[in-house]
Amino acid sequence: MSEAGDGHVTANAAPDTGVGLEITGGSAGELVGPKGTTTLRSRRLPLASPSEQIAVLESVRLDGCPSGGSFDRAIADSGAEELRAGEVGILQINVGKLCNMTCRHCHVDAGPDRGRESMDRATAEACIRALDLTEAHTVDLTGGAPELNPNFRFLVEEARARGRHVIDRCNLTVLLLKRNRDLPDWLADQGVEVVCSLPHHRQRNTDAQRGNGTFTRSIEALHRLNEAGYGLGDPDRLLTLVANPVGAVLAGSQCSMETEWKRGLERNHGVTFDRLITLNNLPISRFLEWLQDSGNLEAYMELLVKSFNPATVGGLMCRTTLSIGWDGSIYDCDFNQMLELDSRTGSGEMNIRDFDPAALSGRRIVTGRHCFGCTAGAGSSCGGALE
Ligand code: SF4
Ligand code: SF4
Secondary structure: OOHHHOOOOOOOOOOOOOOOOOEOOEOHHHHOOOOOOOOOOOOOOHHHOHHHHHHHHHHOOOOOOHHHHOHHHHHHHOOOOOOEOOOOOEEEEEOEOEOOOOOOOOOOOOEOOOOOOEOOHHHHHHHHHHHHOOOOOEEEEEOOOHHHOOOHHHHHHHHHHOOOEEEEEEOOHHHHEHHHOOHHHHHHHHOOEEEEEOOOOOHHHHHHHHOOOHHHHHHHHHHHHHHOOOOOOOOOOOEEEEEOOOOOOOOOOHHHHHHHHHHHHHHHHOOOOOEEEEOOOOOOHHHHHHHHHOOOHHHHHHHHHHOEOHHHHHHOHHHOEEEEOOOOEEEOOHHHHHOOOEOOOOOOOOEHHHOOHHHHOOOEOOOOHHHHHHHEOOOOEOOEOOO
């Protein structure tokens, strides 16, 4: 993320997690360097409230834009039918908001102080029971840092035992925690795809978004993954990197960035990986805070709306993904989860403990202005660009 708007935020040290986030070769505080931030929640900001975030987005003047800034109208104008869910292909389980980092662009408002919002065993077991009721080919574990949840390995083992592909959305630095020293080898043994966020292959850009020292630690973690057999072309040890823009711009070309990232990381750091996916930053949570404070909110929303690409609509991830929150609530995607926009069923909200695939099938996807982040440019989803 651009340094332009960073100066106003107090660079407080991260509050104690109480869960022993010891880092090899450094301290947890070092992960929240001068360009780091703290959670909206810990600063008790109004923007910590999902309803406030939605109100801020709705207040942006977009009258002069196509569709007047209405996502549903943009979908209709494109000639597509309204968004409805199909069969569940991906069960995405967000195990909680606890994270060892506090990145500026985080759409979860995750951080070391969010340990209370963590999936318990009963809910994890309910997720596995729900998995048995679907034909989902993939279980996508996310957070926060999903590896910090005590039920992380249980979820991986149960999903793999059922032959499902498992994704670990990993922030890399979490692999350096002493407690996770065996994790690269364990993930490799389980055949888990590791999808790692690395905003840029250059240190300056990555540290600007994720905090000073993050890039160096990320490279160390990537070396550990390479040593465990990841990133070497083995389909059972897939290492995917995720790049998101540093600033109020859309993601660049996935294909050309992959070439550039591969060349830069191998030449300068001896790191290899299998593929790179690109994401747009959605205008919610801490990225929304940065947009507001840096004076970029209106321009970014205009950019998203004016860059609406009808070709992305058919591939929107909410059509085939079911997103589960740490408390078992069900959403159409992780972004809706963070805005507390529960999936709509005929009979109201549903918890994973009472999972009923038939009641969710064909449901109308809950949408809002944040959705323009998924349809802008080449499109954006947890699997990368859509076009
Ligand atoms: S973006 Fe990822 S690594 Fe960064 S604070 Fe959020 S959950 Fe943690
Ligand atoms: S934000 Fe979620 S609901 Fe909206 S278009 Fe994107 S995936 Fe679909």
